Amino acid sequence: MSETSYAVLGIFDTPNALMAAIPKARAANLGTVEAYTPYPIHGIDEALGLRKSPLGGMVLVMGIIGALTAFGFQYWISAVDYPIITGGKPAGSWEAFIPIMFEVTVLFATFTAGLGMLLLLNKLPFFGHPILTSKAIAGITRDRYVLALEAEDEGFDSAAATQALLAAGAVEVEVLPAPDRSPFLTSAFILRTLGGIFVACLVAGVAIYSLTKWFPLLKPMVYMQDQPRLNPQKASTFFKDGHGMQKPVPGTVARGYLPTAVGSQDASATLVNPLPRTPDVFAVGKKVYTTRCEVCHGAIGNGSGSLTSAYGAKAGNLQSQQFRDYPDGKIYWAIVHGKNAMPSHAPYLTERERWAVVHYVRALQRAQNAKDEDLKVAP
Amino acid sequence: MSPNKNTSPLIWGATALGALGVAGTYAAAGPERFWANWILWFVLMFTLGLGALFIVALEHLVSARWSVPIRRLPERLSTLLLPAIPVGLIALGAIPVLYPGARPEAAHHPILAGKAFWLGLPFFSVRTLIAFALCLLGLAVLVRGSMKQDSTRDPAFNIRARKFAPAFMAIFALVITLIAFDWISGLTPEWYSDIFGVYVFAGAFLSALAATTLSVLYLQNQNRLEGVKGDHLYNLGAFLFGFTVFWSYIGFAQYMLMWYANLPDEVIYYKVRLAGAWRAITISLAFLHFILPFFALVTRDSKKDPKRMRRVAFLMLGAHVLDMYWLIFPVLGPKPYFSWPELSFALFFIGGILLWVRGAMQKGEDMPVGDPFLREGLEFRL
Numbered sequence: 001m002s003e004t005s006y007a008v009l010g011i012f013d014t015p016n017a018l019m020a021a022i023p024k025a026r027a028a029n030l031g032t033v034e035a036y037t038p039y040p041i042h043g044i045d046e047a048l049g050l051r052k053s054p055l056g057g058m059v060l061v062m063g064i065i066g067a068l069t070a071f072g073f074q075y076w077i078s079a080v081d082y083p084i085i086t087g088g089k090p091a092g093s094w095e096a097f098i099p100i101m102f103e104v105t106v107l108f109a110t111f112t113a114g115l116g117m118l119l120l121l122n123k124l125p126f127f128g129h130p131i132l133t134s135k136a137i138a139g140i141t142r143d144r145y146v147l148a149l150e151a152e153d154e155g156f157d158s159a160a161a162t163q164a165l166l167a168a169g170a171v172e173v174e175v176l177p178a179p180d181r182s183p184f185l186t187s188a189f190i191l192r193t194l195g196g197i198f199v200a201c202l203v204a205g206v207a208i209y210s211l212t213k214w215f216p217l218l219k220p221m222v223y224m225q226d227q228p229r230l231n232p233q234k235a236s237t238f239f240k241d242g243h244g245m246q247k248p249v250p251g252t253v254a255r256g257y258l259p260t261a262v263g264s265q266d267a268s269a270t271l272v273n274p275l276p277r278t279p280d281v282f283a284v285g286k287k288v289y290t291t292r293c294e295v296c297h298g299a300i301g302n303g304s305g306s307l308t309s310a311y312g313a314k315a316g317n318l319q320s321q322q323f324r325d326y327p328d329g330k331i332y333w334a335i336v337h338g339k340n341a342m343p344s345h346a347p348y349l350t351e352r353e354r355w356a357v358v359h360y361v362r363a364l365q366r367a368q369n370a371k372d373e374d375l376k377v378a379p
Numbered sequence: 380m381s382p383n384k385n386t387s388p389l390i391w392g393a394t395a396l397g398a399l400g401v402a403g404t405y406a407a408a409g410p411e412r413f414w415a416n417w418i419l420w421f422v423l424m425f426t427l428g429l430g431a432l433f434i435v436a437l438e439h440l441v442s443a444r445w446s447v448p449i450r451r452l453p454e455r456l457s458t459l460l461l462p463a464i465p466v467g468l469i470a471l472g473a474i475p476v477l478y479p480g481a482r483p484e485a486a487h488h489p490i491l492a493g494k495a496f497w498l499g500l501p502f503f504s505v506r507t508l509i510a511f512a513l514c515l516l517g518l519a520v521l522v523r524g525s526m527k528q529d530s531t532r533d534p535a536f537n538i539r540a541r542k543f544a545p546a547f548m549a550i551f552a553l554v555i556t557l558i559a560f561d562w563i564s565g566l567t568p569e570w571y572s573d574i575f576g577v578y579v580f581a582g583a584f585l586s587a588l589a590a591t592t593l594s595v596l597y598l599q600n601q602n603r604l605e606g607v608k609g610d611h612l613y614n615l616g617a618f619l620f621g622f623t624v625f626w627s628y629i630g631f632a633q634y635m636l637m638w639y640a641n642l643p644d645e646v647i648y649y650k651v652r653l654a655g656a657w658r659a660i661t662i663s664l665a666f667l668h669f670i671l672p673f674f675a676l677v678t679r680d681s682k683k684d685p686k687r688m689r690r691v692a693f694l695m696l697g698a699h700v701l702d703m704y705w706l707i708f709p710v711l712g713p714k715p716y717f718s719w720p721e722l723s724f725a726l727f728f729i730g731g732i733l734l735w736v737r738g739a740m741q742k743g744e745d746m747p748v749g750d751p752f753l754r755e756g757l758e759f760r761l
Contacts, residue, residue: 042760056678056679060677087639087641088641089639095634095635095639096635098631
């Protein structure tokens with residue numbers, strides 16, 4: 001035998017004859033047994049001993065990976081890298097991720113199913129299956145049933161295969177020569193194709209960029225900017241007073257800025273500092289004191305800050321007996337409402353910062369009036 | 380499920396014991412808890428029967444052939460509508476007790492007062508009676524006609540059923556929506572969800588599919604369904620698989636829109652169900668009704684495996700009970716009730732349903748032998 005053939009085709013008249021021949025052909029053990037029929041025949045998969053397709057498992061795994069990818073990506077964007085509160089929801093709200101997770105799951109799964117079936121399992125692109133060049137193909141698409149013994153290696157014995165198929169009951173046998181391999185999918189062709197796609201993308205990108213730059217009328221996707229929404233600091237015909245920005249409803253309280261010191265300063269005397277005296281709290285208090293209070297009240301709270309020497313400001317001496325006898329609540333009230341020339345500090349200090357600075361003022365007072373037991377070294 | 384053992388005394392005993400508990404519930408645990416349980420089991424029986432009738436009508440609507448050999452089983456299951464109707468008539472007693480729209484306080488409530496006509500007892504009862512009458516019509520045409528065909532062998536029935544099926548789909552949509560909106564959503568009349576009827580439909584269809592699957596396996600165990608193969612079982616499994624996903628899709632879509640919009644009158648429904656012990660029930664519902672059956676049925680072979688299918692079908696029936704419990708019981712308060720009254724109701728109604736279904740399984744032939752498409756259905760291959 002000079003040339004290895006691709007396969008030997010045994011042609012049968014009925015599906016039952018084909019089914020009966022399959023075990024005999026498989027027993028001959030001469031090559032891969034493959035069947036070509038005009039329509040699917042029930043039970044032929046089992047008879048040919050085809051293994052179960054691994055595609056389902058691949059799709060499941062890729063689907064799960066897709067779901068996890070979408071979740072991880074969204075979580076990272078919205079809760080780790082750049083947390084933005086949207087619609088009052090917590091930053092890592094999984095509920096909002098589900099639709100995207102679903103889409104990406106489907107995307108990964110369908111790509112795996114489609115590409116896996118075509119490229120991985122069916123080994124496409126494979127232009128012109130050798131069976132299409134056989135004489136039997138006309139019958140296969142109409143009313144003939146073909147069993148093929150396909151060559152697995154160079155040692156394929158087509159004479160023995162012909163004998164085996166005839167013995168199994170084939171009415172006719174055709175030897176299919178090895179196909180002359182198409183030079184279509186050479187590496188040069190693949191490189192040329194990919195290069196062509198790349199150049200096309202480059203040209204399209206540059207063209208769009210230049211067009212939108214030189215002809216602003218063609219600017220795409222500006223619909224989000226052009227919507228008739230209300231802009232801050234702009235006029236609006238929607239509200240009666242003509243302002244786009246509206247004042248909050250009377251009584252509106254910002255998050256974390258609950259007013260606790262209402263009424264007179266004496267009425268606030270009973271307020272209790274809710275914060276514990278921990279290093280964290282003192283650190284906050286020190287930071288607030290140095291940025292907000294120190295310029296007037298001085299670094300140790302004696303009412304002599306840098307503004308005193310520069311402009312003669314006379315801030316309250318927090319070390320005086322009057323302020324050392326003040327309850328916490330009255331200091332807090334002064335921070336919130338201001339006192340004499342001191343303005344209110346409520347707009348930019350959170351509840352926690354206000355009380356932390358009260359603790360810090362107490363620490364300053366104690367530092368200037370230390371008692372003997374304060375000298376004990378903390379364990 | 381062992382066919383040789385005579386389980387009748389056991390079931391009768393459990394039902395009788397349950398009946399005692401049911402009577403005791405009214406006296407000891409109060410009418411509200413009694414009616415909540417009663418509505419739960421009325422809805423379960425009714426959705427199971429109606430879902431089975433939907434399966435029958437669906438086959439006629441699309442001229443399905445594969446399901447002809449097992450059609451008699453959903454037909455028999457759909458006769459559960461007959462005992463569900465008296466149960467539903469008794470349940471009308473719950474309306475002035477549990478349904479805020481029909482209670483005297485509603486007159487002082489601006490929203491409920493405006494809907495007094497729709498939510499009030501008279502029109503509520505009329506709607507329920509109309510729903511029952513429409514169900515009886517469906518049973519008469521589809522099920523009684525099919526039973527008659529066993530002896531007459533008259534193919535005219537198939538043509539009649541095919542013509543009736545589209546009309547029945549409209550009837551079905553109306554009835555399941557009425558049941559969902561009136562009997563379940565009516566417990567919280569200030570809360571709306573347009574998709575709610577579809578949500579209840581998904582549960583009803585799933586429970587009927589699960590019951591059909593169990594009936595197929597039960598009769599196959601007794602060698603009464605000659606010719607019904609793994610291929611038929613596979614299709615039932617594929618339906619179960621698909622509709623668990625459908626159920627969770629509808630359930631999640633409803634939740635997510637309300638969660639996003641965060642409107643007080645809408646989110647209150649989920650606020651109640653995501654607080655305290657209800658939170659655990661909500662999470663386990665998602666697990667039992669979706670995640671577990673999804674992965675149990677995801678492979679191709681699992682849908683042909685009778686053992687796996689039986690377990691999943693039991694799971695789906697249980698999950699449907701939990702689903703309806705989750706919809707109805709928060710009306711009683713923030714604490715989920717589960718104690719002897721709930722167990723007694725379960726014993727009484729499950730026992731009753733089993734007795735009825737077992738009786739129904741003896742009615743007529745096991746397959747629609749008069750149907751001209753039976754042979755084609757038996758030859759069905761995937």
